[in-house]
Amino acid sequence: MAIKRGDVFFADLSPVVGSEQGGTRPVLVIQNDIGNRFSPTVIIAAITAQIQKAKLPTHVEIDAEKHGFDRDSVILLEQVRTIDKSRLTDKITHLDDELMAQVEQALEVSLGLVKL
DSSP states (O other): OOOOTTEEEEEEOOSOOTTOOOSEEEEEEOSOHHHHHHOSEEEEEEEESOTTSOOOTTEEEEOHHHHTOSSOEEEEEEEEEEEEGGGEEEEEEEOOHHHHHHHHHHHHHHTTOSOO
């Protein structure tokens, strides 16, 4: 299975502890494509359809109709983790450059790469 940065897959994130996002849910691949090609693991960000959650600078909204989702959703860039590729199941879509630019800004905030 070819995996690219910007791809959205369903993944089984269980088991989890505490406030970690769990269950089978959409995830965004944020790892670089060299890592995606050669590593047995992949770095992802969880996605939720619970859009009533507090809007944080680490959140990126997804318009369902525009991006092929069932419901409007939010990418949680504060919920980043490394998972084994075997956790990935069906590919949902690939996000466009405009949305990925927002993802990159939110990642910079999440990882402390920019001053607030």
